Amino acid sequence: MVSAKAVRFNYRLRVSPAQERALLVEWDGVRFVWNRCVEASKKAQVASSPEHKVTCGPAALDKMLTAWRKELDWLRAGSSVPQQQVIRDFGRARAKTLQDVKDRLPVRQRRGMPGFKSRHRSAPSLNYSRRGFSLHEDPATGRLRLHLAGGIVVRPVWSRPLPSPASSVRVYRDAVGGWFCSFVVVAAQEPLPAVDRAIGIDWGVAVIATTTDDDHDLAHPQRRRSAQAKLAHYQRMMARRKPKKGKPVSTGYKVAKRQVAKLHRQVARQRSDDARKWAKGVVVDFDQIAAEDFRPRFLARSTMAKKAADAAIGATKAALVHMADKHGRDLRLVDPAYTTMDCSICGARAKHRLDLSERTYACEACGMVLPRDKNAAAVMVVRAGFVPLVLRAQDQGRSLRSWLPEPGIPRLQPWGGFKGASPSLRAGGRRGRPRRRSRSEAYGASCVGAGCVGAGCDAVLLAAGCAAAGYLGAGASPFASSHAR
Numbered sequence: 001m002v003s004a005k006a007v008r009f010n011y012r013l014r015v016s017p018a019q020e021r022a023l024l025v026e027w028d029g030v031r032f033v034w035n036r037c038v039e040a041s042k043k044a045q046v047a048s049s050p051e052h053k054v055t056c057g058p059a060a061l062d063k064m065l066t067a068w069r070k071e072l073d074w075l076r077a078g079s080s081v082p083q084q085q086v087i088r089d090f091g092r093a094r095a096k097t098l099q100d101v102k103d104r105l106p107v108r109q110r111r112g113m114p115g116f117k118s119r120h121r122s123a124p125s126l127n128y129s130r131r132g133f134s135l136h137e138d139p140a141t142g143r144l145r146l147h148l149a150g151g152i153v154v155r156p157v158w159s160r161p162l163p164s165p166a167s168s169v170r171v172y173r174d175a176v177g178g179w180f181c182s183f184v185v186v187a188a189q190e191p192l193p194a195v196d197r198a199i200g201i202d203w204g205v206a207v208i209a210t211t212t213d214d215d216h217d218l219a220h221p222q223r224r225r226s227a228q229a230k231l232a233h234y235q236r237m238m239a240r241r242k243p244k245k246g247k248p249v250s251t252g253y254k255v256a257k258r259q260v261a262k263l264h265r266q267v268a269r270q271r272s273d274d275a276r277k278w279a280k281g282v283v284v285d286f287d288q289i290a291a292e293d294f295r296p297r298f299l300a301r302s303t304m305a306k307k308a309a310d311a312a313i314g315a316t317k318a319a320l321v322h323m324a325d326k327h328g329r330d331l332r333l334v335d336p337a338y339t340t341m342d343c344s345i346c347g348a349r350a351k352h353r354l355d356l357s358e359r360t361y362a363c364e365a366c367g368m369v370l371p372r373d374k375n376a377a378a379v380m381v382v383r384a385g386f387v388p389l390v391l392r393a394q395d396q397g398r399s400l401r402s403w404l405p406e407p408g409i410p411r412l413q414p415w416g417g418f419k420g421a422s423p424s425l426r427a428g429g430r431r432g433r434p435r436r437r438s439r440s441e442a443y444g445a446s447c448v449g450a451g452c453v454g455a456g457c458d459a460v461l462l463a464a465g466c467a468a469a470g471y472l473g474a475g476a477s478p479f480a481s482s483h484a485r
C-alpha cells in the first residue's frame, strides 16, 4: 500500500535588498506580537488563582491581536497572516510547558515558558498559512515566484519540484544571513523493489554504525577535526575583535562571526549529507532493518562528548528512519538493553556487563567469538523478530559468514577459561590488579527449554527469532549443531 505523508520541502530564496528590508519590517511586527503574547501570558499567570483561573490561550490572544492592530497603525500596515500564525506558535510553546508542569517532569527536563524575542538575537521566521501565499509564474523567466501576503515577492531556487500544492510555507533566515523557505506538502511513499535481506545496526562513537554487513559500516568521518583549524582561526579573530562592554559591535567582529557561522553550517550540511547517503544505501540494499533505539544524550556528559557530537548519531538515526519510511521498508527500533551481553547465535547472556575496553565478545555457551559490535548488530536482527542471519545463511546454503565460530577460534577450556582469548576474558585475575570476576561468574547461562536439545545445552533459545523463522520445537532446533557439544 502506498501511503502519503505531510513533509517539508526546503528551498533557498533569492532575496533582493529591498525584499529583505520588507521581510524584516514584517518580522518586526511579528516579533512585537510575540512579545505582547509573552507579556499577556505573564500577567495571566500572576492573576490566576485556584478559585479564579485566567486563561491565555490562542483564542484570547487572537482577540487581543485585533485590539493591538486597531491601536497601532504601523502594526496594521503589516500582514495579519504571519501575526496570527505566531500566536499559534506561541500557543504551542506555552502549552508544551504547561503540559510538562502537569506531568511533573523534573525542572531541568521541562520546557521553559516562551521568552521575549530580542531584535538582535532572534532569527526572522514568518509562517504563512494557505491564504497567505501563492505561487505565480514570472513572465520574464517562466519560473514560479512566491507571493507573500503584504505584497512581498521572492524567488525560490527550485532545486526539485513540489510534489503537491503546499498547505503552508515558512520563510526564515539562518545564522549566516541566507534566506530559505520551507513548504509543507503531501508526498507519496516511493516503494523500492523487495530484496528479502535483513540488516542489524549497532550505533557507536568510534564507528558510527556497525552493521551485520561489512559494506554498510559507517566510519566516523571526523568532520569537526577537518574544520578545526579554520574554526579556531575565525574564533581567534572574533575574540580579538570582541567589543568592550557597552561599546557597539564593529564590522570586523560581525565579519568574523559570520565566518564562524558559515563554517558551522558547512559542517552541519556535511554531516547530514553523510547520514542521508548512508541511509539511502542501507534502504536500497535491505528491506528488513533492525536498528538499535539508541538515545545518545548521555554521551554529551561523557569524556567523549566532542567526538560523539561530531558523529551525529541522533541525526543519522533520524535520517535512517526517514529514508525507511519514505521507501516503505520495514524498520524496527530495538531496545538496546543487554544487546552487548547476549550471544547472537545461541542467545546466552553474560552475567556481567562487558567493559567498554573489551572489544571481543566470546560466548561461553556456544564458543562463538566475534567483535563486540558485530555481535550486538546481529542481536538486533534477532530481537527485531526477523529471521536470524545465521539461520538465513544455513537455509540458503551459504557460508555462515563471520558471526559463526571459525576453525581456530578459541574454545572453552576444561579449566574454565578461553584459549587464545584476550587476557581480560581469561579466568582469574592478573597479578597486581584486583581480580575482576571468573569466566563462569561472567557468563551465566540458562536453558528455557523451548527447542532445547537436551543434556549439554545451556543456552537460552531466542524465541522471537525462532518463531519468526517457524523453527520452534525440539528436534527442529537450528541451534542443535552449535550448542550440543
Ligand SMILES: [Zn+2]
Pocket (backbone or CB within 6 Å): 343, 344, 345, 346, 347, 348, 363, 364, 365, 366, 367, 368
Ligand atoms: Zn552463544
